[in-house]
Amino acid sequence: xxxxxxxxxxxxxxxxAQVGPVWLLAARSVILGRLITGIMIGxxxxxxxxxxGALGLAGAASLLRLSxxxxxxxxxxxxxxxxxxxxxxxxxxxxRDRAEPPAAIGSAPRAYLTALGATAANPATIASWxxxxxxxxxxxxxxxxxxxxxxxxxxxxGTASWFTILSTAMTLVRRLxxxxxxxxxxxxxxxxxxxxGMVLAWRTAATPSW
Numbered sequence: 001x002x003x004x005x006x007x008x009x010x011x012x013x014x015x016x017a018q019v020g021p022v023w024l025l026a027a028r029s030v031i032l033g034r035l036i037t038g039i040m041i042g043x044x045x046x047x048x049x050x051x052x053g054a055l056g057l058a059g060a061a062s063l064l065r066l067s068x069x070x071x072x073x074x075x076x077x078x079x080x081x082x083x084x085x086x087x088x089x090x091x092x093x094x095x096r097d098r099a100e101p102p103a104a105i106g107s108a109p110r111a112y113l114t115a116l117g118a119t120a121a122n123p124a125t126i127a128s129w130x131x132x133x134x135x136x137x138x139x140x141x142x143x144x145x146x147x148x149x150x151x152x153x154x155x156x157x158g159t160a161s162w163f164t165i166l167s168t169a170m171t172l173v174r175r176l177x178x179x180x181x182x183x184x185x186x187x188x189x190x191x192x193x194x195x196x197g198m199v200l201a202w203r204t205a206a207t208p209s210w
Contacts, residue, residue: 004147008154009161012049016042016162021081021196022118026163028088028189029111030170037111038170042163044115050156051120078201080117085193088186 016023022045030038 004150005154008151008156009158010154012046012155012158012160013162014158015049016045016159021084021193022115023166024189024192024196025084025114025118026166027170028185030167031174031185035167035171036108038167039160039164040108040111041115042160042167044112045119045163046156046159048116048119049159050152053152053155075201075205078197081193081197082201084114084118085190085195085197088190088193090190 022041026038026041029041
């Protein structure tokens, strides 16, 4: 049972540590706002990882073979990321006119909901965790209900742990960042989010089935 929990912790932590759209959202939100916003974004991502992990465990990933569902989810996710990126770029053009830069995401609840939307509408997330659980099943980490629950709990804790570490590190960057740095961060994160959104849209349209 301990092996399942530790495996989940490692998987959640390592998957979350990969640079992606939610990673950019968390870093930008802490640098331009508060520590709690980054932590809440991490909790939102952890919630979706656990939920999709459970769906993968239940075999629901086969639903992505329905082209309409996969296409809808993929395009919705792409639209969310592109919209967030556009807002970041818009903010970058306005930083010079303000004494203090605006927060990326104003409140903890909003940060959590934003992370839910940015993570949930990506069909690749479901497919990724389905593959993880297929491997975990082969390794007999999920052959009991307790093992499956501990693996899911570990994934959530691992994801939340990474984003807490990332957010704490970004508070140090925030102390050193001036207005020009804020503007650059908005521009870089905005372009990054738009790029992730365009790649997701292209992969969704180009891939006939998972």
